[in-house]
Amino acid sequence: MNRTKLKVSAAAVLAITASLAFAQKVESPVPIGVAVAQTSNTALLGQEQVIGARFAEKFLNARGGINGTPFKLVFQDAAGDExxxxxxFQNLITKENVVGIVGPTLSQQAFAADPIADRAKVPVLGPSNTAKGVPQIGNYIARVSAPVAVVAPNAIRTALRLDPKIKKVAVLYAQNDAFSVSETGTFQETVKAQGLTVSTLQKFQTTDTDFTTQVTAVLNADVDLAIVSGLAADGGNLVKQLRQLGYKGLIIGGNGLNTSNMFPVCQKLCDGVIIAQAYSPSQPSAANQVFVKEYRAQYKKDPPQFAAQAYAGVQVFVEALRAVDRKKKIGTWDLGDLRVELNKQILAGKYNTPLGLISFDKEGEVVQKDFYVAQIKMKDAKTGSFVFLK
Ligand code: 1QQ
Incomplete structure (x- = not known):
């Protein structure tokens, strides 16, 4: 009798030890992963995301964090490749024990890294993954970055308002980048839907620096509008070479050119490029007014789209964590269970962010109302700004 009792309790001890080894508490401060490009050419885009995310960390922690429990952002450089x-992603999930991840910077990277988080049941919010198909990667993948299909057509409609005589269009895109391929698809459909003609379709690589072949084709096609889908360094060089070789018409840049970090590349020749926006500093939401005020105070300029979207990504995590914490104190959750609950909560909530009021559909696609178009205005070779068009 006594021996049996002893056996049972030994087994119980074993079971408890085993479950302790597997159960993992949520750390304090609560770690939220941020995997964006801090190095490589993609850092031209990622730098703004780091600033936006840091800004949210400071601002939201100063307002109580997760109902009194602070959170911290854990950065891992996702650079520019898969x-x-x-x-x-692997470091953040297995070594840093993050509750979720804001990242990566490029859709091209999301298609490679997101499935890893999805299999590990770790929620991901894409801060700038705008290609078709990103939220459909898995149940744990959502994005705060509106898709190209919704954002990009606005640039063409605005170009037509600026110059109603546009008929012939050159379309150029980086064929080695998933976002650029997706965006050019939307641009080409919109061009046709507006009754315009794609007179030449040119491909390049995001690693290219010499665009003589493509620019020559554009000049030969005698177009009124050139539309570029690429990333910041290649896109900036292409814009520069279009102008240097004598192209005079309007230029639309896609989301990959949507940063003042492109200004050192095309300098004064960046002037006039039209870019659709998923964010405006004049967004009237209370959340944005505070964001803009504090951002201006710190950086002496308006926040750019990529900073606002990264801010929104962190904010969604924090507000969803607050809701989960109200059900059961954050520090008492098992990490695996919390990640699952957090994912559900993200999809269930509504968030008053600098992008305006956003929510998600059941696939994790962002539901957002307001979109804009801006045009680059260069003051001199180094300084310029995005002027929002009515
Ligand atoms: C994507 C993008 C990039 C241009 C954002 C940095 O929209 O890869 O989806």
């Missing part, structure tokens, strides 16, 4: 994004 492997770096995969490594960053």
């Amino acid at each position: 492997n770096s994004a995969i490594n960053a």
Whole structure:
């Protein structure tokens, strides 16, 4: 009798030890992963995301964090390629024990790294993954970055308002980048839907620096509008070479050119490029007014789209964590269980962000109302700004 009792309790001890080894408490401060490009050419885009995310960390922690429990952002450089994004995600999930991840910077990277988080049941919010198909990667993948299908057509409609005589269009895109391929698809459909003609379709690589072939084709096609889908360094060089070789018509840049970090590349020749926006500093939401005020005070300029979207990504995590914490104190959750609950809560909530009021559909696609178009105005070779068009 006594021996049996002893056996049972030994088994119980074993079971408890085993469950302790697997159960993992949520750390304090609560770690939220941020895997964006801090190095490589993609850092031209990622730098603004780091600023936006840091800004949200400071601002939201100063307002109580997660109902009194602070959170911290854990950064892992996802650079500009797929492997770096995969490594960053793996580190955050298995070594840093994050509750979720804001990242990566590029859709091209999301298609490689997001499935890893999805299999590990770790919620991901894409801060700038706008290609078709990103939220459909898995149940744990959502995005705060509105898709190209919704954002990009606005640039063409605005170009037509600025110059109603546009008929012939050159379309150029980076064929080695998933976002650029997706965006050019939307641009080409919109061009046709507006009754315009794609007179030449030119491809390049995001690693290209010489665009003589493509620019020559554009000049030969005698177009009124050139539409570029690429990233910041290649896109900036292409814009520069279009102008240097004598192209005079309007230029639309896609989301990959949507940063003042492109100004050092095309300098004065960036002037006039039209870019659709998923964010405006004049967004009237209370959340944005506070964001803009504090951002201006710190950086002496208006916040750019990529900063606002990264801010929104962190904010969604924090507000969803607050809701989960109200059900059961954050520090008492098992990490695996919390990640699952957090994912459900993200999809269930509504968030009053600098992008305006956003929510998600059941696939994790962002539901957002307001979109804009801006035009680059260069003051001199180095300084310029995005002027929002009515
Ligand atoms: C994507 C993008 C990039 C241009 C954002 C930095 O929209 O890869 O989806």
